[in-house]
Amino acid sequence: MKEFLCTDKDFKDIAALVYNACGIVLGEHKREMVYSRLARRVREHRLKNFSEYLAYLNSNKDKEFDAFINAITTNLTSFFREPHHFEFLKHTIVPQLLNSNKVAKRVRVWSAGCSTGEEPYSLAITLADLFPSSWDVKILATDLDSNVLAKAQAGIYTAANVNGLEDKTLKKWFLKSKDGHTYKIKPKLNKNIFFKRLNLLQDWPMQGQFDLILCRNVVIYFDKETKDTLFKRYANALNNSGYLFLGHSESMGKEHSEFKNLGKTMYQKQHNARTV
Incomplete structure (x- = not known):
């Protein structure tokens, strides 16, 4: 028997709140996950069941809603995850940018769904030695979850988090604690990374356009209509x-003619693609 009662109506109400807030679809197969994550919130507020928690949430959205969304969202990541993306960045995209942007000397990359920071730091490590110091290279790192964003900005990782990184990478970009249990990103790496909280379904405050956007393991939680809208917005932002x-x-899908499929989940905006 579960600690707290969560009725069918409770789950439907939770799913509706999450979908309306950030476009994440919570099907019935996510019910156990939702229960386990929100039970902590019910317990913390010393409530009797999920119905009481939803009532509390609706009455205290300014205080509780961020914690509610943070509890639901999934944050699984690692340094240089899907390494073929970083190889393509290094060997194909960077040489193109060095040629096409040699007058402006400006590069902009967006990690959309940066989680605890491993992705933007992996990007920064990849780019650091490839552009001359005279170039203006900046990385925007955004996430909906304020908790993981704070962890990303702090840039402190356990030995397990950095397991697999080369020794020379660790020595160059991380400060190892005396006990060897934690590794902190050196200031010279994160000086050009800007962490911001952002709901992808709401307005984007960014004015300029990007050379590369990574939105990895984010749209899997959205329905097709939300995905299609997001892909068009990404095309406009590139x-x-x-x-x-x-x-x-x-x-x-092939219906997104504004992008060319390069394989291995990499897409390039078609030159002068028409977007709405």
């Missing part, structure tokens, strides 16, 4: 011939 990377289990 420079001509800019790139979009999705996660390994995600894909884009």
Whole structure:
């Protein structure tokens, strides 16, 4: 018997709140996950069941809603996850940018769904030695979850988190604690990374366009209508011939003619693609 009662109506109400807030679809197969994550919130507020928690949530949205969304969202990541993306960045995208942007000397990359920071730091490590110091290279890292965003900004990881990184990478970009249990990102790496909280379904405050957007293992939680809208918005946010990377289990339909499918969940914006 479960600690707290969660009725069918409770689950439907939770699913509706999450979908309306951030477009994540919670099917029946997610019910156990929802229960386990929100039970902590019910317990913390010393409530009797999920119905009481929903009543509390509706009465205290300014205080509780962020914690509610943070509890639901999934944050699984690692350094240089899906390494073929970073190889393509290094060997194909960077040489193109060095040629096409040699006058402006400006590069913009967006990690959309940066989780605890491993992705934007992996990007920064990849780019750091490839552009001359005179170039203006910046990485925007956004996430809906304020808790993981704070962890990303702190840039402190356990030995298990950095397991698999080369020793030379650790020595160059991380400060190892005296006990060897934690590794902190060096200031020289995160000085050009800007962490911001952002709901992808709401307005985007960014004015400029990007050369590369990574939205990996994010759209898998959205329904088709939300995905289609997001892909069009990404096309609008990319420079001509800019790139979009999705996660390994995600894909884009052929109807999105504004993108060319390069394989391995990599897409390039068609030059002068018409978007709405």
